[in-house]
Amino acid sequence: MSNKKIALVTGGYSGEAVISYKSAETIFNNIDSGKWDCYLIDIHPSGWFYKSPSGEKSEVDKNDFSITVDGSKITFDAVLIGLHGTPGEDGKLQGYFDCLNIPYTSCDAATSALTFNKRYTVAVAAFAGIYVAKSMHLFKNDGTTAEQVLDQLKLPVFVKPNNGGSSLGMSKVTGPAQLPAALEKAFAVDEQVLVEEFIKGRELTIGVFRSKGKIIALPMTEIISKNEFFDFEAKYEGASEEITPAEVDEVVADKVRDAARKAYSVFNCRGIVRIDFIYEETVGQPYMLEINTVPGQSAASLVPQQVKAMGWSLKEFYSALIEEAFN
Template identity: 70%
Template structure:
């Protein structure tokens, strides 16, 4: 059997590149090398490079996304996308691979671009019957006074960059005088900022992927932050949050979350694995969708790998399933 040749892309152009490199360690360790010939491509602002075993850097030919190693030109059957942030999570790479007719493991260009924009994501979700928090989208070129925002939204609110992930630039605001500083912090990361009303409840997150045409939900994780909310530190610093997988939750609540997660996956035409964050409001007995991560973290500390293991799969089986599914599009 001829091995498929896979490009595994990591790095990226944003502050999230550091998370991409952490994910890369887990992914590299668990791609089935008996099934696939794997070439890791590091994409960063100085260029796209493959490093040989001897440590030589080989530039990627961007005309056809190929590399030439020891005089042999190598092209790829599929691309496993492991880049968090731009250009791997916002549709830019997906559009490039679409033009070259190379399959890849993530959502398509349109879905990636849409879900990278938190406001547009929740707008589409709400249109499809999924509960979301009340929010405002603020643009840097059209500033809105804090007082005007507070006329439309009730405190507490979350202020976060509208594009991007890993909770970089995010703040929880409980007093009116804190809002201006929180806006500035978020604008340092993005020229669009989302201000969103706080939903009281338990925080859950769930991985969803497609296998053999079926939408599969991974075991749910409950996130209990030791800080006031699940920010960058709570996500990536050991001991700052407790993640319980599978979540200790009534089956009726779990079923509501699973159903809404599947609905969101369908509604937004997702592919590959995504992770969807919810707050379950216990008064309304309703899950509120917060956001969709189309390239969820795969590091040792990340949630999706833990959910995969809790389901009884190995990561090797999981990454193989993602790669095989990519050939069906």
């Protein structure tokens, strides 16, 4: 019986593409070739291409998401999404694959679009009883001034693009004079901006996935940034300490795991997601920051660390994600 054919999509149309390529390298190198035939598909502003192991490119037929290799047409049994940012994390690709009836390894189009919007994510989480920080949602040229923001929120605050990830365009503001520049920086990345009150506590992040019908929480990671917060440099260039598994009391770990599994269910997640929390010790509760529906899989990323801490190989993990996509 021949292996099923899996398209591993990478690239994208945002600044996060550079991370997508690193994630794809890790995934590709850990696909079980005894079970799956994996084809690397680069979704790029200049076109969609299959990249052969030798580096040759051939264009993807978007009518049915097929490729032609050595004169033979290849269609895919499932898609493994390793594309951060748009169009792989915001629901656009998911809707396209739904139209073609091709299974994929990420959340569906509705969940992806919702969780890509940080403000809508925390609003739904709060409605479900999950703790979140107080925040304001701003739109470009809506006339909201820095003074109006400070009337509603207490410093320090985080200012971040409302859509997207990898901490691009994000700032921590500790004084009123810093806010206008932080807003300008975030609006340079996105038309919408989230301003969120700072929650003091331990930064914990946890991968969650479903396998054989069971929601599984991976061992969590505590992040201790050498910078003011877990920014792009801290995430991808080594300016942070990441402790996996996190050294936390079991009571704290249970609360974070419970909140993570609840969020996974509330948002109807599929595949692997990573959920970021701040554990506020005076209240004794985890505050959810955001849900990453296509979390990084590069050598420096958190989910691969957590998978190994659970005692699984990445080969086993990616096979479990692909198998779940068929369910």
